Amino acid sequence: MDKVSSECPYPGCFFCVMKEGNPNKRRASVLKFFRELPSQDDDGQVLPISGLWNTAMAHPNDPEFVELGIFECMAALIWKGLKNRRWLSHDQNIYIPYYAAHVIGSYTMNMEEFAESAVHAGVVPPLVELLRGRLTWVEQRVAVRALGHLATYASTFPAVASHGEILELSIQLAMSSLEIVYSHFYQYVDRRLSYHCDLLTRGMGGVEMESRKAEEWASQLQCWSLQLINCFAFKPEFLPTICKPEFLVKLPGMWGGLVNENSPAGVGLLRTICHQKLGRGPVAACHDIIEALCNIARSSDDWQYMAIDCLLWLLQDPNTCHKVIDKVVPALIDLAEITTLGDHKKLGDSIVNVLQECIQSQGSGKSSISSHTREQIEDLLNSKQKFKWEKNMPKEDLHIKQAAALVVKLEGNSLFSSGNISGAASKYSEALTLCPMRSKKERVVLYSNRAQCYLLLQQPLAAISDATRALCLHRPANRHAKSLWRRAQAYDMLGLAKESLLDAILFINECSQSNDPDLSLRQNKVPDYAERLVKKQMRAAWLFREAAIKHGGVHTQGDGDNIYGPENDDSEWETASESDIGNDGRDDMGNDDDWNNDDERKDYDKPSLKGIFTV
Numbered sequence: 001m002d003k004v005s006s007e008c009p010y011p012g013c014f015f016c017v018m019k020e021g022n023p024n025k026r027r028a029s030v031l032k033f034f035r036e037l038p039s040q041d042d043d044g045q046v047l048p049i050s051g052l053w054n055t056a057m058a059h060p061n062d063p064e065f066v067e068l069g070i071f072e073c074m075a076a077l078i079w080k081g082l083k084n085r086r087w088l089s090h091d092q093n094i095y096i097p098y099y100a101a102h103v104i105g106s107y108t109m110n111m112e113e114f115a116e117s118a119v120h121a122g123v124v125p126p127l128v129e130l131l132r133g134r135l136t137w138v139e140q141r142v143a144v145r146a147l148g149h150l151a152t153y154a155s156t157f158p159a160v161a162s163h164g165e166i167l168e169l170s171i172q173l174a175m176s177s178l179e180i181v182y183s184h185f186y187q188y189v190d191r192r193l194s195y196h197c198d199l200l201t202r203g204m205g206g207v208e209m210e211s212r213k214a215e216e217w218a219s220q221l222q223c224w225s226l227q228l229i230n231c232f233a234f235k236p237e238f239l240p241t242i243c244k245p246e247f248l249v250k251l252p253g254m255w256g257g258l259v260n261e262n263s264p265a266g267v268g269l270l271r272t273i274c275h276q277k278l279g280r281g282p283v284a285a286c287h288d289i290i291e292a293l294c295n296i297a298r299s300s301d302d303w304q305y306m307a308i309d310c311l312l313w314l315l316q317d318p319n320t321c322h323k324v325i326d327k328v329v330p331a332l333i334d335l336a337e338i339t340t341l342g343d344h345k346k347l348g349d350s351i352v353n354v355l356q357e358c359i360q361s362q363g364s365g366k367s368s369i370s371s372h373t374r375e376q377i378e379d380l381l382n383s384k385q386k387f388k389w390e391k392n393m394p395k396e397d398l399h400i401k402q403a404a405a406l407v408v409k410l411e412g413n414s415l416f417s418s419g420n421i422s423g424a425a426s427k428y429s430e431a432l433t434l435c436p437m438r439s440k441k442e443r444v445v446l447y448s449n450r451a452q453c454y455l456l457l458q459q460p461l462a463a464i465s466d467a468t469r470a471l472c473l474h475r476p477a478n479r480h481a482k483s484l485w486r487r488a489q490a491y492d493m494l495g496l497a498k499e500s501l502l503d504a505i506l507f508i509n510e511c512s513q514s515n516d517p518d519l520s521l522r523q524n525k526v527p528d529y530a531e532r533l534v535k536k537q538m539r540a541a542w543l544f545r546e547a548a549i550k551h552g553g554v555h556t557q558g559d560g561d562n563i564y565g566p567e568n569d570d571s572e573w574e575t576a577s578e579s580d581i582g583n584d585g586r587d588d589m590g591n592d593d594d595w596n597n598d599d600e601r602k603d604y605d606k607p608s609l610k611g612i613f614t615v
Contacts, residue, residue, distance in 0.1 A: 014048035027068060034069040038076035046092040049077070049099045056106035066107055066114050071121035074100040078126035082134055094195050098139050101130055105146035112153040119150065119159040131169050137180050138196055141221045144173065148224050151231035160231075167232050171247055174225040174254065181218035182547035186211060215543050216259040223256055223263035233272040233279070243273060243282035252292030255301075255498065257543045264303045267296055267310075274310040277317065283310070284320035287327070294331035295491075298468040300478055300502040305344050308335065312354050318361070322368065325358060329373050333380050334465050338472035348472070352384060387437040398436050405435035409446060416453065425453035444470045448483045455489055463490035481510035488533060497540035504534045 014033055020026040037045065052070065055062075081088045081097035088094055104123050108115040123146070130143035147170075151160040160166060173180075185192055189207055200213040232238040242248075254266030264271070270293070273279035283289055296307035311328045314320045332355060338348045355377045358369060369377075390398065412427030428450040435442055451466035467487035474480040488503035508530050526534075539545075547553075 014051065027064070030065070031068045034065075034073040037073055038080055041087060041090075043091045046095045046099070049096050049103075053099045053102050053106070056103045060106045061110055063111075063114070066117055069121075070107070071104060071118045071123055074103050075121055075123045075126050078130065082126065082129055092195075095199070097130065097135060098142055098199060101127060101139060101142040101146055105142055105149055108146060108149040112155060115150050115153050115156045119156045124150065124159055124163060128163050128166060128169075131166065131173070136193070136196070137177070137184055137221065138199060138217075140173065140177075141217055141224065144170065144221065144224045144228055148228040148231065151228055157231060161235075161238075167229065167238060167241055170225045170228045170232075171242070174222055174229065175247065175250060177221040177225060178218050178543060179547040179550065181214055181221065182544045182553075183551055186214050186218075186544060187548075187551055187553055212259075215257075219257050219260035219263075219543055222254055223260055223265045226251075226254060226265055226269050227263070230269050230272050233269060233276070236276060236278050239273065239276060239278045242269075243279055245282065245286060248273075248282060249286055249288050252289060252296065257541070258538075259543070261302060264306060267293075267301070267303045267306045271306040271309055274313045277319075280314055280317050280320045284314055284323040290314075290324050290327050294328065295496060295499055297331050298334055298464060298487075299491075299499040300484065300506045301499075304478075305341050305347065308332075308341075308347065308351070312350065315354050315358055321358065321361075325369050326373050329355065329358075329369075329376055330465065333376055334468040335472055336380055337469065338477050341477060352380065356381060383437060390436055390438055398438075401434055401436050402439060402442070405431045405439070405442065405446075408434060409442075409449075412449065416449075421453050421456045425450050425457065428453065440473045440475075444473045444480055444483070447473070448480065448486065451483065451486045451490070455486055455493075458493070460490040460493040463487065464494075478506070479510055481507055484510060485530070492533065492537070497537045501534065501537035501541050504530055504537060508534070 014030075017026060017029040017033055020029060033048075037048075052065070055065070077100045078097045081093065081100075088097075104118055104127070108118050127143045127147050130139045131147065133140055147160055147166060150156045185196060192210065197210050200217065201209045205213070229242060233242055248270075251266035251270050256263040256265050270283065270289070274283055290311075293307045293310050297304060297311060301307070311324075311332060314324045315328060315332075332351050336348050336351045336355070338351075339346065341347050359374065359377050359381070408427050408431040412424045412431060415421075415427060416424035428446050432443065432446050432450075435446060437443075447466045447470035451463045451470065454460070454463035454466060464487055467483040467490065470483040471478045471480050471487070474483070478484075484503045484507040488500045488507060491497075491500035491503065508526055511527070511530075542548075544553075
């Protein structure tokens with residue numbers, strides 16, 4: 001049996017206790033340690049607390065410390081830090097409330113029985129005090145994380161909900177978190193609290209790493225606040241508090257950014273709200289939210305399906321359908337031919353079924369729709385019927401239709417090359433009418449080509465529609481590089497930086513994997529026009545941009561404002577010109593190459609893909 005080291009100068013040292021080889025003695029010593037630690041004022045207490053934090057992060061499902069009273073100990077330490085500022089400012093005790101709240105959050109994130117033990121240990125009241133901002137935003141971050149875990153479970157949610165201020169505090173924190181972190185930490189490098197810097201970088205980084213981690217933590221603070229609110233949103237009695245217009249309208253703009261892409265953030269909360277009958281009314285009443293949901297539904301956002309769910313539920317509700325149908329139907333029609341989106345199967349069929357129900361219920365007062373919207377839905381249903389007819393059509397007739405569509409497409413290519421963009425768009429429309437529905441690869445090309453025409457004709461909404469249709473038809477969905485690039489440009493024309501950025505990044509990723517000589521990246525270099533657009537949109541979609549403008553950190557004149565540093569690139573990005581002349585017009589029906597692009601065939605002496613995300 002190992003013996004406790006006689007060389008340690010600290011009686012009852014936690015690390016020495018953990019070396020005890022006898023399990024019963026070790027458990028008794030740990031139990032004593034947890035009971036006595038909050039009443040001690042010895043130096044060096046932060047070391048065992050940080051060790052417990054590491055253990056909790058590495059083994060969150062291990063019941064040993066939970067059974068021995070770690071929650072009671074952590075709650076007492078938080079209270080001590082809140083009530084005894086002299087102790088808090090002594091030695092390194094300033095770190096202890098942060099680590100204590102983090103330990104609580106780690107042990108409660110997976111196991112409901114651990115969460116029940118935490119509630120019985122009285123962790124909620126001290127966490128609420130941290131959530132109030134009694135210390136700093138760093139402690140708010142771990143407090144809202146822990147409370148979010150406790151609110152996830154049915155057995156412990158009432159203990160969280162019983163503190164009525166938690167929901168209001170979380171809503172305020174979700175709306176103000178980015179500004180808080182920017183103004184209290186990011187903006188003034190020389191005023192940063194040293195313990196914040198140490199926690200952010202674990203003592204390993206300089207100003208640049210601190211700033212990068214601060215952006216990540218600010219995003220987590222907002223996203224974890226939204227996660228906590230989301231737990232309340234499942235309960236109808238809390239929806240009136242959540243569904244206030246000034247909060248709802250901000251939700252589509254709350255996203256994890258590139259630093260926290262695993263969180264559904266604002267759109268995730270909107271999905272929960274729209275799933276509730278009482279929540280759909282306030283959402284439908286806000287035009288800006290509906291427009292934002294349509295944009296997210298037609299984007300490369302990982303949470304695209306959540307926006308689609310919201311739109312479908314709003315249409316299926318007779319009380320909200322008439323408020324949103326004219327705005328929602330065009331977006332859903334663009335998505336009607338998508339089959340699989342992640343784990344979601346037959347999504348297009350679900351869209352068509354809901355739109356068909358809208359037509360069938362038109363006669364009932366509130367569900368009435370405009371003649372234009374009705375025509376759009378009927379055209380979609382007719383195209384679905386056309387697809388069924390084609391299954392019974394002789395192959396010879398299908399080949400004739402394919403050949404006719406090809407001839408018209410080549411006429412469109414010729415008009416495009418000669419500069420007659422409007423005429424080319426008309427020809428592509430004619431070719432789409434002729435083209436068999438089952439010829440999906442060719443229809444991808446036609447929609448994508450017409451999207452390029454609409455871009456040049458300064459019609460970004462039409463370009464987004466066609467590019468989205470091409471991306472839905474493509475297999476796999478949302479992976480047709482040229483359509484991604486065209487939609488990125490169209491969203492840029494509308495000033496929608498996030499949607500443009502996500503499409504541009506995915507375009508670059510697709511180029512890096514493409515066998516198309518027009519698209520594949522030379523020596524892992526990024527096309528300069530794509531790099532410039534990504535840099536521009538990263539500036540525009542920067543997490544702290546709104547806070548920086550408010551606090552004087554960004555000048556708002558022009559797109560060239562550099563909020564990341566002195567180096568700036570104000571040059572315009574160009575639309576890659578394309579024509580079909582290079583292959584003498586010999587396109588096969590199944591060929592996914594729409595136009596050759598001589599401009600893209602040169603080598604690009606630009607930063608690597610990794611480099612463009614660190615502007």
